[in-house]
Amino acid sequence: MQRREFLKTAGSIAAFAIIPRHVLGRGFIAPSDQLTKGIIGTGGMGRGHVNYGGTRLVAVCDVDKNHLELGKQLVTGKIAAYHDFRELIADKNVDIVHIATPPHWHGIMSVEAAKAGKDIWCEKPMTRTIGEGKRVMEAVRQYGRMYRLNTWFRFTDNFYGLGTLVKPLKKLVQSGLLGWPLTVTISRHTGFDWKFYWVGKEYLEPQAIPAELDYNFWLGPAPYKPYNAHRVHQTFRGYWDYDGGGLGDMGQHYIDPVQYILGKDYTSPVKVEVNAPQQHPDAIGTWHSITYTYDDGCRIVLWGGDYGNPDTPYIAGPKGNVYKNFVCDIPDWEKKLADYPEPEPQVTDFIESVKTRKPFALDEQKGFRSATIVNMGVAALQLNRTLHFDPVKLEFTGDEAANRLLNQPMREPWTI
């Protein structure tokens, strides 16, 4: 049996079989003891993420010839270069498909990769709508794939203004010492920046499409709008058709760990409220606050710019608060906390995940749930109103327009 076929069957038939790499025996993992990957989207993001350990880059894809050229230079030696991502996904030499395109492509590409039996590494935000996220989750599970959404604060790195790993925060919250329900505030005051420079321009003069760019393919499922350089590449985050501004860019980084800390990985908030200036239908603007409420009364509050109270805690509970830099106001909390268990270990190496078929710490299920929070906010901003959400049916309650944003149609020939 060839190595790649082995990995595929291991994945598709017995999704949760544990095959540690040493039992594979000699001859299976060759020639480089590495899995292979292909990157779709070799703009700044894709090129920046080449060197994750344990994989060897064998294919790149981009609809911009210049980017593709830069992508080919990422390795010395042979590399397959594609214009059409479907060819990269079909490439038998590729084990892992790494999706580093703008978010309006993430859903389609993830589903196609899953169908083709590839494991998937996808940049955040997971998808640009809740409907596409749900579809990705279903496809990944249906085809027994391993999926990693690429943000990492739930298991490593100092978590922005908290100046600590998320683990001790999780331990403190799950101990119940702070009481329940909790309110988590993500704002400049608690050490987070919503990057309001990702705003679009309301008027874009049509420009000539540069020769190197296949603009129609770049747009793909997004509505056709005349080309202007500001829509693509470095500045696409400012337009609803492709992303969600600062909320889209940073939302999963900031909110995914909160889902984990609050133990909400298997549900979603039931309400989202916005306080924001009216939004333009194409160009994303700024906002003052976005507030999410779960059915048990826990809340996540986002404050944009300098909005809100500078003295607010990061986590506020009826029995105690946690402030920026992990300052807790419960007397002797460290001692009290010792009676409680550490957060459970997670699979934090995607290569291990791929080889053992144990789901990654931030898999399609958890990624979908945190992306859903971002996309609930995006919908509420676009509609400028409070929305109610059903975390089981995964749709908005009693709001048809909101549900039309939930499942955005795609431009032909694209479907998901």
Next chain:
Amino acid sequence: MKRIYLILFVLFLSLGTLFAQSPGNRTAETVIADVLAQIPAQDKEQYVQQQKDLLSTGESGILQLAKMLNTSPESAVKAQYALNGLTTYTTEIRQEDARLIVVNAYLKALDELSDADSKAFIIRLLRMIAKDEAVSKLTSLLNDKDLRSPAEEALASIKGTVSQDAPEPLNDPDLQSLFSALKKAKPKKKVEILNKITFLFDNPANRNLADASCTATVAGLSASDNRELKTAAATVLMQLGGTESIAALAKLLNSKDEQDIQLGKTLLLSTKGDIASCIVPYMQSATDKGKIAILQLLSARKSDTQNKVVFEQLNSASPEVKAAAYDILKDVVTVKDLPVLYRLLENNTPALPVQQAIIAALKPLPKEERFETISTQINRTDKRKQSLYYSVLAASDNINALNYIVEKFDTGTGKDKDAAFQALLEWKGLESADRLSAIGKKGDAQYSEKALSRYIQLVSSPSLKGENRRLFLTNALEIAETDAQKKEILKQLGRTGSYLGLLSAGNYLDVPAVRQEAAGAVMDIALNNKAFTGKTVKTLLEKTAKVLDNPDAGYQREAIRKHLDEMPDEEGFVSIFNGKDLTGWKGLVENPVKRSKMKPADLAKAQIKADEQMRKDWKVENGLLVFDGAGYDNICSEKLYGDFEMYVDWRLEPSPDADAGIYLRGTPQVQIWNTARTNVGAQVGSGGLYNNQSNPSNPLKVADNKLGEWNTFYIKMVGDRVTVIFNGELVVDNVILENYWDRSQPVFPVEQIELQAHGSKVYYKNIYMKELKRTRPFELSAQEKKEGYKILFDGTNMHEWTGNLVDYQLEDGCISVHPTSSFGGNLYTKKEYDNFAFRFEFQLTPSANNGVGIRAPMEGDNAYNAMEIQILDCEHPVYKDIAPYQHHGSVYGVIAAEHGAMKPVGEWNEEEIYANGDNIRVTLNGKVILEGNIREAAKNGTVDHQEHPGLFNKSGHIGFLGHGNELKFRNIRVKELK
């Protein structure tokens, strides 16, 4: 403030057909223009109001709006906002007739619009709002190659067919069946099933489905010899938690196999329940590795009830186990263990872990009790061993402990003194800073260097503001003896961003041993603060460029050169105290009002006497300006200042009544006092504008350093407004300083700076002034003077005005409107006027809207309860459809003004409003644009068909009526008509 749109408007959606004619008989054009001028809405309330207004224009109004999509880019963007808002709002209110009006308008727009982009825009709106009624029209567009795609998308949304090929969601297998399968399965399959269970258990809700028999099954498997199986089973046990799971996991610690011990330890750390009592029994039988794992687990859970075994292991024969036991001692001790810990400490065991354990055991006690407990123990202890406790004292965080340590240092000798010194270094807070600096200064080489290093470390903490760090660091710089310390201080100074820090570092550019660090500091501060300009900065930067010597020096010199080239040519800050004598300073004669009335000869005579008195009380000592007298004789700058920025460092000699202050333009004062003086309210802190009555007088926060330490002010005064930054904290934010000497007048435009004498000793240094280009006050022409005009605003103060003094700011000699809310609030004259000629200049921004209220009360909507002379950029395209009586210069809603006299946006316009009884005349840039009689005009009802109950007010305030837009006013004057 024009009010084109209605304040109160009840939307009767059922009367949809009436919408063609909007309420109050205003035209759809008017309503739309007003909404567009306000777009985008800044908050929900405004948004809802705008959408209601737009809806009120009915199908024809909405169609009109849609047709703006293919006009100029600016109008098109506004129309996009409006249409999108209208669409989302209509989907929110869920009223079918409103929805149909909007959809019908959009369907018509598809016929009437000519360009594909606008049509596509409308189709995308239809995607959000339309139902079956749009299907045939959208279907017909499928043949249009430009519109096919948006039409398809809209149809998909309308038909709800967007996610047609979504598969059936997968169901998770039943947990109970997995557990029963587990019993029968072969080992390899068992592993697979257990991993599946782990995956399902990741959702805590699923864990409740497992019962005791499940736990027993898995616990049995965790004893398997198959490593994979053991690992998978143990992981499930960790997820289940509880006594039985813990007992099974604890057994792993008793294994001879290191992998088992590691697995058991890792999983027990994350297991819920009491693990200590399950693992302690294995302490005897476990291998050394197992013992260490048990100790570490006890440490993680801080198991003080099980600490007996830890104390036993302190005597372990294995050095590794013994070290581990000492290592974790601090995590498992309580106050009850103190006697044992004392014995350990005094009996030649490793001191550090035991000291840490004592510190931990004391931690639950209040700070005073910690101190008392340890000081009592010290007194009971053999003198030679007392010093073992000093470190523990330092950690008690009690000020008595600090004093105790300091006393031991001062009076002790040998080992005892050294231990006290070590403890002083370990003290965590800034409280030890003055003590460390004193030791540093004394120059006892054994201690001074370390003391100063610790001092530098403490005062470099980023929790202190940069300017405050600068104060402490420059103090350290004066004391430091070694080059290493000077280098460190200079490096830290470079991070303060302080102008005075830049000057201090600049003094070391000539000291070869530390000049690189000095140069780095000068460069870092100067290049990051474009506001630091002037000759001194230039000279220092040029010197810096010369001395820089490092691999990057070439780039750095280039950056400095670029910075210097861009630096504006201005004087910058100038020192007004030379540190040697009182040159530039004089005594205080009376107050500015009285002085201005004195004859020159009398003033000169009084000045001589005042100078004599001043010299008795004010001295220059060690480069400091010192007041040490009993009187109230302020020292005054010889030079007079208008608009300025100022730095001054000050220090109060500790005394209960300590008090001082800085007078700005001869006017009291930026307050300085001992914050302990709560009887006079000093707890609010220094830095406030103490003598203000109607404007804020307290500082925004307390920012004082400990009494007796140095403090620093940055003060900026422009016109009559003052900003104070105190030790790096903003404490006064652009507040009007009132004229204490004559409250009917604004503060003096130009006067001296005074340092207040208030009977207590005070020190000053680093007094720097930067004069700002002053607005030349507006003056009346000879003609206007003769006619009896009075100035209401000359560009230097807003003394004649009241109302919203926050949105209406004094800026570059203008009143500049920076609205913080959608309607920028109103600014009124303090005085009331009946008949008058009111002259002013104004400068618009695109589509700006404001107005002059006349004979107005300071409340309500002055367009109706008084009279409003419109101010509007009415040439702007969004206003193309407004009514004539809404144009600039109109008596709003009553008499229309003529067009064509306004200068282009951005230029200044000159206007006169002449109001004499019922006769109103408005002259813009020399052209009379309105002349009429309001009684005549309103005879048969006003043209806007509105009630204007205040039209015939006899008198009232003159006001600027905000409408949420930026614009500027200047040179305002008024003549009352007799």
